[in-house]
Amino acid sequence: MPLVIGVPAETVSGERRVSVVPDVVKKYIGLGAEVVMQKGAGAPAHYPDEAFEGVKWVDDANEVFASADIVFGVQPPSQAHIGKMKAGAVWLGMLQPWSDKARVEKLLKKNVTTFALELLPRITRSQSMDVLSSQAAVAGYECALIAADHSPKFFPMLTYAAGTIRPARVLVIGAGVAGLQAIATARRIGAMVEAYDVRPETREQIESLGAKFVDTGVSAAGTGGYARELTDEEKAQQAEKLAKAVANCDALITTAAIPGRKAPIIITADMVARMKPGSVVVDMAAESGGNVEGTVAGDKTWVGDVLVVGPTHITSRMPVHASEMIAKNLFNFISPFIKDGELALDWEDEVIAGCCLTHEGQVRHDGVRQTLGL
Amino acid sequence: MPLVIGVPAETVSGERRVSVVPDVVKKYIGLGAEVVMQKGAGAPAHYPDEAFEGVKWVDDANEVFASADIVFGVQPPSQAHIGKMKAGAVWLGMLQPWSDKARVEKLLKKNVTTFALELLPRITRSQSMDVLSSQAAVAGYECALIAADHSPKFFPMLTYAAGTIRPARVLVIGAGVAGLQAIATARRIGAMVEAYDVRPETREQIESLGAKFVDTGVSAAGTGGYARELTDEEKAQQAEKLAKAVANCDALITTAAIPGRKAPIIITADMVARMKPGSVVVDMAAESGGNVEGTVAGDKTWVGDVLVVGPTHITSRMPVHASEMIAKNLFNFISPFIKDGELALDWEDEVIAGCCLTHEGQVRHDGVRQTLGL
């Protein structure tokens, strides 16, 4: 009996992505696996059922969970769905491992093996499986578009018959994958972009995209590449420089989320108050608490004459490609271990071992175990 | 007594633009005029009252109309407001001259002089007063952003750790000012752009922006620069080529509005039905009936798995700069005739004469008179 891969429809409201796309399904089948999908699972991501070939369709998510040896998910499974899983089955996808103790306990009880891609070790080889990176790229691009679209101003410079409109200034906070993508996108549209990050090596990266690094005159570079704690004085200086840059910009995009933790407040309400009328703030970290004081996740709020947007499910704004990326990431993760329709996990493999949340009734990840107190 | 310029707040719902901006007000005052504004008139466009210097503020629009020698407007005045105007006063702005017979009659009755910038003769000198052009530039830019933002796909090519996303194909119909701007903006974001227009001279213009002209193999170029009527066979060929381009694209932007008339239907429901799942259509002409069969003005509709957006008040999405542009256009139109705080219109001037809708109880524009049957 071949390996059965199950793809249920996502249930979280606002989620439009799906964990497989037609091309990837073809490859799984090519590896000898059978793919069971819940009808309409791809529809929110604009992959109609007809686009998938060779799939066994079922009506109900429960059926998927009950029959599959491996279940994929973009969002964590519900308690009920976990209950339906076969013992010893594997769950693979995004699991928000830090957030829900009850879910982890249920997973342990069912004795399923779970891989949470949030835990992926960031080594060179694992980049092709890195869902956080690929989704951050989507999010960064989208946030720049949201900012441009919501701004009551032109981003690019524009000389027209009666005068010249100077380009908008966009400030991006956080120059990780998403931040860099936002910088690139805002620059493309024509804005003048400045960006800020605590990690000093980002300066070169920011400049490599043609943007300016906001120099606060304070370096957090400590020994061994780790950031050091700043003195209070330095913090004040940093905040002041930042506040100036914020007051000066037409659109602000914040991307400094820290996986598994509440996002740090970087932009205070006071800084927002000092922004120009008609400015826009897009807080990409809204879902995890926001980098901007006063962001309302999933909503737009006016703070004086400044619009603060706190988008959630950002990647679901672009489900076609976000899903394609996730699907390929998951495939790259699991496919090396599918041979002739069998799953043979290699527990020596650094990536497999590092990503594993639960296995054989145990929490395998030390950080999560400690955080959740298990 | 100096010339009084009146700026009421706009009343049409969804309209956020305003007909003056602080810089321009300063110039009017410099010319010796007095500016009367309704409180909060600039607020929707993010120009707070404090930003304007030297203005006389009044609470009520009626006061503005009653006291002003010239009234500016982005949208036509209401019947009630017209009723409040001083006899012989001047109204300047966008008047939708073709659409509302009753309004024109009221204007005639009040014996006010009205200049409708929609009627501006398109000569070289008048370009700096051309509100249609400047607002079309805004609209084209916005429509490209709307398309990018609503598309479930990346516009640019993107190579990431697990593969490559090919760039989106954007098709722009109509390469007037708005269409060209949409082409430029979509290209900037990274899409591959094709465009189509009936005027053959647009080919070079489209290509000058790095986009591809959709060659239908049919040229509408007739004698003397006017378009000739196409044969049925030619029309069929054209439609077929166009349908192919439509089916092939990921986002479609239509911009072929004809001022004062219903927009032509260029994209049939059938063409939309043949589009790929997850495609987006932005119909810029929605307000005047739409270039796409089935567009709902002011709303987004799903046609199968294709999202059709029919944005209205597009320029109000960018009120800061749209207002700045209008304000400068109006200033360029009227300022040559303000000297030492007096208005002295030169009726010999081709632009003044051409723009005038009503003057001394008469409809001055032949086309409008005929259309409205006055």
Place this chain on the structure above:
Amino acid sequence: MHSNLFIDLAYVAVAVVFILGLKAMSSPVTARKGIVWAGWAMVAATLVTLFFPGMQNFALMIVAMLAGASVAWWSGKKVAMTDMPQMVAIYNGMGGGAAAAIALLEFTKGEVHGMVAAALAVLGALIGSVAFSGSCIAFAKLQGIMKKAFRLPKQDAVNIVLAAITVILGLAIISADHPGMGWIVVFFILSLILGAIITAPIGGADMPVVISLLNAFTGLAVGFEGYVLKNPALIVAGIVVGASGTLLTQLMAKAMNRPIRNIIFTPITGEAAEGEAIEGTMREMGALDAAATMRYASRVIIVPGYGMAVAGAQHKVWEMTELLEEAGVEVSFAIHPVAGRMPGHMNVLLAEAGVPYDKIFDLEEINADFAQTDVALVIGANDVVNPTARTDKSSPIYGMPILNADEAQNVIVVKRGKGTGYSGVENALFYKENCRMLYGSAQEVIGDVISHVKSMG
């Protein structure tokens, strides 16, 4: 004539330094050094010659030298920069005269031995005399001493007949064993007349080319007399100048778009060419010219238009800009409100090419600067720089504010041909005195300019 090894070797060294100096002078970076080297070599050559075996007449010789040198030095120092060309002409003429005088003296002394030597002596004398009288005429015209262009009826025929007579006389002198002094004098006089009447009808605008040609002539004359004197240093210096001068003359004629033949046989008559711009003539310019003009300017303003967009030349334009800035030129972009075919057309393209925003100025910001600008480079723009918009009420573009590109010191216009712009009207700028057309599609033309700018170090 006798010499000694030391002097001979010194002459060799001098010849080498002359060549190196000339080479140095053909690049802006080293040009200054080149003339200084050559100058020292000349001093050395003169000093060494004083020790030439069997020399006499020192007193008079030194008087002659000092007189000639000081008159020339003083006049060369005093003259205004704008009058330089005529000074070059007159000094060159003097060189030609010196060569002719050498031949005359050798004939007088009866020291021209052998057919080849006689032939070269005569040829040198002819060419030197022509250079002498021709240069004097050129000087007189440029200096304004000779005001009218002087043209004989059937000038070309007269030229040919006179030249033929002179040449025949020359051949007679060569083949004669002991040519009579009378014939020799007549020969010189005819040569001088020939130089004068050939140069007299040539107009002011063509003068630089003619001076260059006469300069090459003098070089040849010096080289030929060098053979007569068996002095290889003279040969080498003279012939090197003759060859490089000929090439230079061709280059100059090409840069002015006037074939040398036309200059000599159907000259532009002086007045018209010297006066103001002729309504109806656009002047062309090559990419090398344009490159040098901008490379050695201190300020350049680029005016892009729809043509740049059509050509897709924006990347090249920006590359050129970077090169110029590296060379210390200040470059800005002036965007006309309606340049291109849509609002912001130029902005989109310049942004695509990576031009930073702070180099881009709109009409109001930059228009006053053109008057202080060395070069306005108009790339595929037309209507937006058309000065008739300021003055001609009947023009369809009357009243549109335009970029004052015409106020710049030099205007270079890049376009493919004689096409008009959107409005379809003729552009008065193209006919202005300070304007040059650089024809070709913008992408290619700017590409050429780039390679030339690069070659200037």
Place this chain on the structure above:
Amino acid sequence: MHSNLFIDLAYVAVAVVFILGLKAMSSPVTARKGIVWAGWAMVAATLVTLFFPGMQNFALMIVAMLAGASVAWWSGKKVAMTDMPQMVAIYNGMGGGAAAAIALLEFTKGEVHGMVAAALAVLGALIGSVAFSGSCIAFAKLQGIMKKAFRLPKQDAVNIVLAAITVILGLAIISADHPGMGWIVVFFILSLILGAIITAPIGGADMPVVISLLNAFTGLAVGFEGYVLKNPALIVAGIVVGASGTLLTQLMAKAMNRPIRNIIFTPITGEAAEGEAIEGTMREMGALDAAATMRYASRVIIVPGYGMAVAGAQHKVWEMTELLEEAGVEVSFAIHPVAGRMPGHMNVLLAEAGVPYDKIFDLEEINADFAQTDVALVIGANDVVNPTARTDKSSPIYGMPILNADEAQNVIVVKRGKGTGYSGVENALFYKENCRMLYGSAQEVIGDVISHVKSMG
């Protein structure tokens, strides 16, 4: 020696054509024409010489000519393309031998008159002999006849002593009124030995430079013997080759990054240099080299990386691409999935530069093509082309798919210095035989490459 005017003039013409031919050969566009011109000139020179006054021994001479020419022609035609260098060496050696033989014969006949002639004859003989024996050794080594690098103890000292003895003997011969034949023969033998022992220790990799040097030597020898024979055509051709050959030797040495002095005095010993890549050596290359390699390739793949982004070199890279394509080269871009520092980093930059999408390929699409590619140009990329990712399990980048740039015929890597990439690991590619480093910031380096490509027409 006597000649006549016709022959003399013919020689002048031959010399001129040689110079023009050489000039033509220095540009790829005209090179072919150049050798053909020179070939006809040589035929003409040979034929004309048969009519030289007072010639004898025709039968034997023609036999010698036919024998020499046909042996050389036949071997030159038959040899494989890869063996060309040694053929050049041996033919050159023969030229040197001929020059030496001329000197020998003139001495034998006692026809060397005057100090200068004697000096030049001796010098020519010395240089010619050195070129002869040196070239024979070079040939033997390249041909594989002489396998081991041959190196005396205290080689440099021996060289100097032997050279000194030879020179002293030469001086003696020059100053002697009637030098004894014995001494002359010894002088020739010493010269031949000198050539051999100087060349013997030089390694295979340096051979082209040495051959070029010997070639310049032969030119000089021919030129000097030309003076002895009072034949200016020989002088001109010989000295022109001597000068250009010296310059060429310098250029070649520079391109190989080996000062000429090092080659002769501390040669790379044969084996190592002839064998496979030495672990631990990166080889440099200049921009001109890189330009020519790409300009005459048929397929080039560009691999951009984070360094291109840091340098902001994308516009230049695209300009270079356009130039190469104009020249008929097929150029594509290979984007590694994780090139740069964010997904799509390279895409953004290439789009900014205006690179059309259809030239951009990702790893899967293009990786198989490297093996059929002439040049892989790696610009500021490092980890993404590191072959250790394929093989070295201990490497932090093990398992990452990489772009197979190393499979291309030639790899050119543009980077500033020895910096590692993001992962911090050494790159095995840089040490490969087919890889050359082109150091400098990408923007400038590519700029240089562009100007060189342009100069190749």
Place this chain on the structure above:
Amino acid sequence: MEGIVYLYVFVLAAFTGYEVISRVPVILHTPLMSGSNFIHGVVLVGAMVVMGHADPDSPVQLAIGFFAVFLGAANAAGGYVVTERMLAMFKSDKKKGGA
């Protein structure tokens, strides 16, 4: 025949003259013309030699010689001054940064 060697000198000098200035920007045309004008001022040397060997008792010879030297000296001196002044405008402090 010695003359033929001179022919080589002529030919080679012509080559050299041609090659040496084959690439010259238009802006240098006039200075270069002036510079080469200076160089043929070496005619002064020839003039000195012929005058130096003129018969001191022949006023005609002396006059012609004087004339030749005077002209040659003027050519050399004037040519130098004018060229130097023109080229003084090419101070290379124009260049800010190196490439």
Place this chain on the structure above:
Amino acid sequence: MEGIVYLYVFVLAAFTGYEVISRVPVILHTPLMSGSNFIHGVVLVGAMVVMGHADPDSPVQLAIGFFAVFLGAANAAGGYVVTERMLAMFKSDKKKGGA
């Protein structure tokens, strides 16, 4: 002194040789070396002349002359063939469109 003219020839020839190849791409280094190798094959002319004037009765002179002509002819012929073959690879049909 005639010799000095020859010195000029030497100097000018050196100049010419230097200027003529001052800009040559690396890819042409070897062919150009080979081409100039061919050109000094003109030594054949010298060899012919000396052999032509050798004493027909002196076997030594004839032998040396024979040797010289043989070598010179080989230099010229071989140099040509090899250069021509190398340069045959530069057919200029490489260029598609003009600039």
